[in-house]
Amino acid sequence: MTPPGNALFPDTVVLARNLSQRVPTADGMLDILSEVGLAVKAGETLAITGASGSGKSTLLGLLAGLDQPSSGTVELLGQRLDTLDEDARARLRAGRIGFVFQSFQLLPALTARENILLPLELAGRPDAHERASYWLDRVGLATRATHTPNQLSGGEQQRVAIARAFATDPEIVFADEPTGNLDADTGAHIIELLFGLNASAHTTLILVTHDDVLASRCQRRLHLVAGRVREEAIA
């Protein structure tokens, strides 16, 4: 499935064409993704759903430039990723892309505030400290600033991770199963926070989930079955 040309989508921030990913296994080559195409406009929210092993996380990694496809192309924020090397892709991500992960990926040595500070320092933001404090407050953890991850609950850790993702004012936030490690109530709170911040920051949100409730909050949904797009629904 191939989306229309870029000229027809002037606000497109993510554009994938004929994306395939094949990996060698003991039994030969395995197709994880086949001929996937999609276009995401600025400010859109997109849920990529599917069963375990359907290729959701692989697709997210390819769209965010964390990996390279076996074939096909990805255009991210106007840049063809296949023309960039690993470091150029990293530079593209710096400050412009945010990530939220299922396992939070907070550095255990750093406090909640320092974890938010990390991407700001890496991007060389002069107002890094002020912004870290601001975003910690935005996710309701101002009083836990000096707590390390192992002193925080799962929900609190994910709120820190969300604050870290939005702290650099990214244009796109990629989220991989953001509620996957949380109970239903906590997950619901996280969903509210994620979408609330996304709305106020006018950020593009692309998330992977197998949670229908979460997927239903997105404007669009891409359902993968065995590496192929089965349907694309618009909420």
Add this chain to the structure above:
Amino acid sequence: MKIARLALWLLQRERTLKGMNASGEWRVLLLALIIGVGSVSTTGFLGDRLERAMSEQGAGFLGADLLVTSPRPIDAWPAATALTTSHALEFPSMLARGDAFQLVTLRAVEATYPLRGNVRIADRPFAADTVRPAQPPPGTIYVAPDLLPLLSAKVGDRVQIGEAHFTIAGIVTEEPGQLGGVFGLAPRVFMRADDVAKTRVLQPGSRVTYLYQFAGDAAQIAAFGAALKPRLDSTQRLIGSREGVETLHGAFANTDRYIQLTALISLLLSVVAIAIAAHRHALRHYDQAALLRCLGATTAQLRTLYAVQLLTLGLLGSLAGIVIGALMQQALASLVLPDTVARLPTLGFAPVGVAIASGLLALAGASLPALMRLIRVSPLRVLRRDLPPLPLGAWISTVVSGSALLLLIAWYADDVRLVGVFVGALAGLVLVLVLLARLALAAGRSIQKMSHGPLRFGLAQLLRHRFDSTLQLGAFTLALFLVALLALVRSDLIASWRQQLPPQAPNYFLVNIAPGQQQAVAAYLSQHRLKASALYPMVRGRLITKNGAPIASTLPPDARDNNSLRRELNLTWTATLPANNVVLAGHWHSSPSGDGDRRVAAPVKGTPAGAPARGTPPDTRPSGGPGAAPLLRSDPSAEISVESGMATRLHLAIGDQLGFQVGDQTLTARITSLRSVKWDSMQPNFFVIFAPGQLDHLPASFIASVYVPPAAVGALPGFVKAFPGITVLALDKLIANIEAVFDQIIGAIQLLLGFLLAAGMAVVVATLLASLDARQQEAVLLRTLGAQRAYLAKSLWSEFLALGLLAGLLASACAEIAMALIADRLFELPARLHPWLWLVLPLAGALLVGMSGWLTTRHITRVPPMQAIRALN
């Protein structure tokens, strides 16, 4: 700059981690680095101080711009009118005060001595010294401070040297060329050159070193040296001020080399610990690196980040190691150079750079492979737990760093070949230890099957982490083995050697007996019922040719530096094969010709013949004195017997014609037999024994050994008074001196073995840390299934105690084997077991490994399972 700040920030924050997340690997890495740098900087600082002590003195160290030493006078010199000269003699003799006597080294000097540098003299021990002429006033001597307590003497006392009496006029506190410490066995005494004759100590055959000093313009000295060098033979030496420093430093370096190698083993063990710790660090930081990549960090930024962290740790560890090294070197100096330490210059900065370079190289070599993987980690790891393969660059960096480390070691040891042998031997030892460790672990499997409860679980852990266990066993066994070996050599070997000597083995040597004194000496000994060996005639000669060709040219390059070619040999002659000699090839001398046997060893009591051996007293010299024999004609049929070891070293065989230079005469003789010699018989032993008839016209002195029972020691002062020119050497004192030297060197090495043990423990801790996550998972599982903390604690203790016990047992076995080899090869002693070793080493191993293991892993028994699970997630 921002990345550097971020790196330091992250490093600083790592320090605050506690419990399950604690970054113990940083601490181990730092500790191992401190141990490694501490060990090499200890020796580095001391070596530097010694070298500067010598270099800063320059010509003053040598006492001249050029020094020539010779075992006989040199009469013909190149023309050098502009040079100032000074002559001196150095020889051993007895110095007596009342009934007390002591072997001393006399230096008889002219008024111009030394040409460069100063001699400082004090009026009494510990009093302020002043620069004075080295030549004492007529009738007086200056003595080394350690002589006074040996004779219970003080400045102003009268003493006797040979047949002359002198007054002690002062104490020599500093002199050119003085290194002090372990190298001087006989205290030094300065006397006037013009006082030597009246002592009547020197006679034909006496052992004397002639010292010729020269000073002057550098160009003239160089020209003079160049003209002189071709005229000197292999027993004569020309030493410039720079060579003098190097020569004497080399003398220390021979001892120092073993100390250095001990330090280097510590460094290498530390590198192993660093490598393991760095590997674990990388494993624990893949997620961090992947996250940073996700957040936009480039490869260059990650490289900078981890390089800054590495450099910071390297500098911190190196600096801490340097501080420890600076403290330890003072202790080492006190052990090795007790008399000189106070006069050594203060610490220099040169070793600091070397120590830092060593630390950084060790750290880089050990940790770069792991860190290269870290900076190449894929950002996708945040989604999938893939690891990149080890990039080629990491292997290149390992090879480069490893080579740099080896070069550094070679530089330290100042001997590439020695380092090659050292690395080869170490690799061989490691292989043997790995093999032994594997065998021990295999044996442990049987024990594990028979055991129950925590012991079974603990042993299972040991067997399951086979690679780790092998590494831990190998490292700790090596450390324990070396500690035990040195302790045994120090405490056991020399004592055993002394015990096996026959109860009435000769314990004194009488050297420098003039031909006219033979009967009187024999009569004195007989009168006091002292049992003596024969009196052996002795002349000194240099081996110069083999079958008409210069001897050196007949030898492969590596055999040309043999000591037998660089000194004069003690030559004797006898018709009878000495008792402790066995002919291995050829036949013993045929019947003596003419009247050649008229002066053959004259038995006083016991059997004739034999010759001065290793450790036997200084010998005497033949010609050049009054009554020198006429030129000898070579007799191709003359027979000689050669000691088999010397024959092997010099590639000599039956039938070879050897040429000797005796004084200014040459003579040749044919090898007709090869002998084995029992060197520890305490009888005079000789490398070369002539058949009677060849040497007996030459002026010779005589030597004998004698057994003086404790009850008869009172006869010796009388002997020294009756024969003041004869040197009496107490073997007990010589052996005690050697033991003291041995003790000092081994004490110094043992000091460094502290580093080695610490490095071994660092390896144990590093490997334990590397398996900590797996252990934690197993502990969580066991706790969840109902295991109590005590059960876990017991299983951990079982594992570590078993590991320590095994290391101790292996080290005991290695030490016993090494001791048996040393006893057999070096001391010719039968091997014997040391039962206490098999108790002490396993207990020490169990204690050290048990404690370090428990302290490293104990928290996994204390963390609640839920908290542990969360931390692991």
